Amino acid sequence: xxxxxxxxxxxxxxxxxxxxxxxxxxxxxxxxxxxxxxxxxxxxxxxxxxxxxxxxxxxxxxxxxxxxxxxxxxxxxxxxxxxxxxxxxxxxxxxxxxxxxxxxxxxxxxxxxxxxxxxxxxxxxxxxxxxxxxxxxxxxxxxxxxxxxxxxxxxxxxxxxxxxxxxxxxxxxxxxxxxxxxxxxxxxxxxxxxxxxxxxxxxxxxxxxxxxxxxxxxxxxxxxxxxxxxxxxxxxxxxxxxxxxxxxxxxxxxxxxxxxxxxxxxxxxxxx
Amino acid sequence: xxxxxxxxxxxxxxxxxxxxxxxxxxxxxxxxxxxxxxxxxxxxxxxxxxxxxxxxxxxxxxxxxxxxxxxxxxxxxxxxxxxxxxxxxxxxxxxxxxxxxxxxxxxxxxxxxxxxxxxxxxxxxxxxxxxxxxxxxxxxxxxxxxxxxxxxxxxxxxxxxxxxxxxxxxxxxxxxxxxxxxxxxxxxxxxxxxxxxxxxxxxxxxxxxxxxxxxxxxxxxxxxxxxxxxxxxxxxxxxxxxxxxxxxxxxxxxxxxxxxxxxxxxxxxxxxxxxxxxxxxxxxxxxxxxxxxxxxxxxxxxxxxxxxxxxxxxxxxxxxxxxxxxxxxxxxx
Numbered sequence: 001x002x003x004x005x006x007x008x009x010x011x012x013x014x015x016x017x018x019x020x021x022x023x024x025x026x027x028x029x030x031x032x033x034x035x036x037x038x039x040x041x042x043x044x045x046x047x048x049x050x051x052x053x054x055x056x057x058x059x060x061x062x063x064x065x066x067x068x069x070x071x072x073x074x075x076x077x078x079x080x081x082x083x084x085x086x087x088x089x090x091x092x093x094x095x096x097x098x099x100x101x102x103x104x105x106x107x108x109x110x111x112x113x114x115x116x117x118x119x120x121x122x123x124x125x126x127x128x129x130x131x132x133x134x135x136x137x138x139x140x141x142x143x144x145x146x147x148x149x150x151x152x153x154x155x156x157x158x159x160x161x162x163x164x165x166x167x168x169x170x171x172x173x174x175x176x177x178x179x180x181x182x183x184x185x186x187x188x189x190x191x192x193x194x195x196x197x198x199x200x201x202x203x204x205x206x207x208x209x210x211x212x213x214x215x216x217x218x219x220x221x222x223x224x225x226x227x228x229x230x231x232x233x234x235x236x237x238x239x240x241x242x243x244x245x246x247x248x249x250x251x252x253x254x255x256x257x258x259x260x261x262x263x264x265x266x267x268x269x270x271x272x
Numbered sequence: 273x274x275x276x277x278x279x280x281x282x283x284x285x286x287x288x289x290x291x292x293x294x295x296x297x298x299x300x301x302x303x304x305x306x307x308x309x310x311x312x313x314x315x316x317x318x319x320x321x322x323x324x325x326x327x328x329x330x331x332x333x334x335x336x337x338x339x340x341x342x343x344x345x346x347x348x349x350x351x352x353x354x355x356x357x358x359x360x361x362x363x364x365x366x367x368x369x370x371x372x373x374x375x376x377x378x379x380x381x382x383x384x385x386x387x388x389x390x391x392x393x394x395x396x397x398x399x400x401x402x403x404x405x406x407x408x409x410x411x412x413x414x415x416x417x418x419x420x421x422x423x424x425x426x427x428x429x430x431x432x433x434x435x436x437x438x439x440x441x442x443x444x445x446x447x448x449x450x451x452x453x454x455x456x457x458x459x460x461x462x463x464x465x466x467x468x469x470x471x472x473x474x475x476x477x478x479x480x481x482x483x484x485x486x487x488x489x490x491x492x493x494x495x496x497x498x499x500x501x502x503x504x505x506x507x508x509x510x511x512x513x514x515x516x517x518x519x520x521x522x523x524x525x526x527x528x529x530x531x532x533x534x535x536x537x538x539x540x541x542x543x544x545x546x547x548x549x550x551x552x553x554x555x556x557x558x559x560x561x562x563x564x565x566x567x568x569x570x571x572x573x574x575x576x577x578x579x580x581x582x583x584x585x586x587x588x589x590x591x592x593x594x595x596x597x598x599x600x601x602x603x604x605x
Binding site: 131 | 435436439441442445448451452496497498
């Protein structure tokens with residue numbers, strides 16, 4: 001017999017009512033958001049990622065760092081199922097990634113789309129809701145409202161009706177972030193959100209990342225700026241085709257690991 | 273007014289007008305997606321690849337029923353698309369060259385078949401050479417009805433999948449990350465493009481069909497910044513240039529329809545590029561000239577709080593007015 005939850009939870013006998021255990025455990029907060037095993041990805045015959053094993057801890061801000069061609073973007077795309085895996089597996093929140101796509105938000109590289117496309121800011125943000133709206137139906141008033149709220153969070157509400165070709169690089173980036181927020185997922189992958197943006201946008205993104213973490217969400221960000229990495233993120237993945245190191249920022253983001261990631265090219269950092 | 277009466281009651285004119293209107297609307301709508309996905313030339317290859325299909329369908333069945341010839345055209349058009357995809361995906365040949373290969377090989381094969389047909393049977397009865405440049409005057413009511421049914425179906429699919437097609441055209445990776453079946457949607461959109469091409473075979477012909485996909489869409493883009501409106505304008509421009517071109521070609525004897533339709537679509541493009549309300553060049557030039565005349569030195573990097581010269585130039589409508597300028601702003605006052 002299962003005890004009716006309401007009266008018993010009140011307090012008295014912890015030992016008495018716990019037969020039914022806690023029925024819901026915070027939506028699966030204990031699961032590892034991203035677990036990657038033996039992942040290899042190759043374009044033609046050249047491996048871009050080689051035998052990567054990686055766990056991303058929950059409610060963390062993780063930076064993926066490595067030189068050009070290290071496979072940073074590919075790692076994200078593999079986790080999202082956008083590129084075929086040559087070997088290995090990715091599980092998202094405890095299940096194979098192909099069945100979990102709805103649970104993952106994605107901010108692609110800004111340069112990956114044509115900003116001359118005939119549409120406005122609000123419309124782009126509403127695209128984050130297309131997976132939920134369902135077939136045939138068009139976005140309506142509630143979707144519009146949600147999209148506006150997401151624009152508000154990135155400081156772009158005033159631009160809702162703006163044609164997207166008229167945006168600066170930083171504004172484009174914030175629109176993409178708002179679109180990901182509209183997806184309202186527990187896990188986010190962002191591909192170089194800080195690339196080429198102005199200081200205002202950079203601050204807006206940091207604030208947003210911190211808000212997301214405070215809400216218990218997990219964010220994985222491809223990052224290229226070594227100077228700011230340890231300030232912005234709490235976990236780091238050092239990648240150069242192979243996984244060099246991953247873990248909490250302080251313990252992992254060491255001179256030695258960076259040397260191993262970048263080879264000799266990192267020498268200048270010692271002076272800075 | 274005579275024209276209006278003829279359009280309503282003259283069998284040939286009515287078919288020509290209705291057929292080219294249907295064609296213009298369908299290719300205008302689907303052309304928008306082709307243009308936005310930078311696949312204008314894909315439509316060209318597809319149209320050329322349809323020619324051998326028309327000939328084969330005739331050779332195999334001996335029938336000139338529109339739906340049979342259209343099915344043949346669709347079959348080889350689709351085959352051409354599949355080969356195109358295979359080439360770009362599995363070889364190191366780039367998509368431009370692959371387009372060239374598919375287009376010329378299929379079209380060459382089609383012309384060979386066409387010659388065989390015309391030599392073996394009485395050419396007059398076959399009349400398949402009309403499929404090269406189109407002959408709207410030969411449109412029958414049966415053809416127009418077939419075109420309308422196919423085209424109407426295609427438009428319904430576009431209406432149902434509008435938001436998916438929009439996202440697929442703008443950001444296919446993101447669409448896939450939302451778990452939308454992007455490969456399936458891609459196939460559907462290509463299939464609709466095949467339909468648009470196939471219903472244009474009689475009227476415009478395979479050689480110039482892609483113009484009716486690209487021109488109205490490119491013109492429409494000049495008038496609006498919204499995809500929905502762009503599609504509407506494009507349908508309008510497509511229908512307009514289709515009907516006008518077809519009627520001109522019918523009124524002049526022996527003038528093939530395709531080229532005339534292309535020319536009238538070109539007029540629409542030129543006017544739109546010059547005067548389009550969203551990005552017309554004339555407005556751009558006028559704005560630049562106005563700005564040059566009213567040019568003032570730009571403000572200092574951080575707009576200085578001191579408003580010494582504010583009174584001197586507040587009347588300016590230019591964004592940079594009022595703040596002291598680098599090269600002696602005070603001297604102007």
